[in-house]
Amino acid sequence: MNTFYKILFGLSLLLATGCKQATGNKLYLGNRQIKVVATTTMIADLLNNAGKGRVLVESLMGPGIDPHSYEPRESDVSRLMDADVVFYNGIHLEGKMADLFEESSKKKHVFAIADGLLPADIRKEIQTNTPDPHIWFDVQLWIKCLEFVSAKLIEIDPENSAIYNTNKTNYLATLNDLHKYVKQQSEKIPNEQRVLITAHDAFGYFGNAYGFQVRGVQGINTVAEANSGEIGSLATFMVKNKVRAFFVESSVPRKNLEKLKEVAALLDPSFVLSSGGELFSDALGPKNSPAGTYEGMVKHNIDTILKALIP
Ligand SMILES: [Zn+2]
Structure with a gap:
């Protein structure tokens, strides 16, 4: 089986074993931690801060990896299959993963963190008018992404909202200091x-x-x-x-x-x-x-x- 068909096969398994619940975004986790898959290392870091103590985060792309040209591998499909929730950047940063996100979102919670921003926050490339995905370089926009991610974790795991609110307050202070420093x-x-x-x-x-x-x-x-x-x-x-x-x-x-x-x-x-x-x-x-x-x-x-x- 070539890689393409293996990924397709993996996707059909993903749909068969999906765990999204019918009642809103809440997941039935018991005492276990939330398994999060993030695409880039920046998003994995954001989730590690926002979900400290409650999440196990894996990043699909490692250091030095270019997300624009990243092609999903067979092992990525099994990591997605295994996840409770997937966070990606959006605005076409992960240009070659769009189909995978669309298929996964039928059964999994899949969130683009750029959805935490307003249309007016999104910069467009001057010559082509193309929306720019590199939102993490304005620390104040990253703060909005933190708020978005924290809200989603609370929807998924409302019993532990106090933990997510404390994490948010702590990391917000770090990010505000960082913005001042830059x-x-x-x-x-x-x-x-x-x-x-x-x-x-x-x-x-x-x-x-x-x-x-x-x-x-x-x-x-x-x-x-x-x-x-x-x-x-x-x-x-x-x-x-x-x-x-x-x-x-x-x-x-x-x-x-x-x-x-x-x-x-x-x-x-x-x-x-x-x-x-x-x-x-x-x-x-x-x-x-x-x-x-x-x-x-x-x-x-x-x-x-x-x-x-x-x-
Ligand atoms: Zn780039």
Whole structure:
């Protein structure tokens, strides 16, 4: 059986063994913990905080994995089969998993955390008017996602609402401090130097929230290849505005940034572009590393940006 048919077979099993109840979202769990499957490492971290003490969280994608191009594997179907509830980002971040979510939602609780935001919160890519899925980079939007996730956990497991409310209060304080920290660090960089050049356009929400002009070599989706025209126009922008630092990303190959460097050198041989360091964009750092949590990732990014833009 090839992988496609194995996944289809798995899906039919998933439907046969689903456990969604007819009475609202409440699950009959007894004393056991809720088995949660999250797609990205950021969402897994959010659930670990919101559900502390009550959830067992598994993330389908690990550190360094690009969610835009991620194709579900056979083992993912069995992890979904086993879960009580599935949380994913939405806004087409997990572009190749849409069918799997749709099928799963017939029998499982499947929630897109972007549903916790208002239409006005969603940024659109300027050229294409495509909604941008990278909502986690505005800490205040992530706070709304925390509120959404906490509300869903309470619907599923109302007997333990006190635990979820305490978890929410605690993590809300952490996220409010984090938002203040990013704001304070950003304000150390003069306005005209707040320009962020990255491998793909993941930092639009970050730019809007903290006052950075952001340009990515690729658009908001890494699936479409950057063409030489886009690389050329970005190189021209950098040379003209004397923006010397670009940032590599943990989940995106570096080849486009290397090309950018070559084109800028052709435009002005005296102009040397250099890497400002690595940012974590669509996945957290390795477990137990400083960027292995959402809070650590956001701090790593702003500290790296500050160091590169104010040498
Ligand atoms: Zn992305």
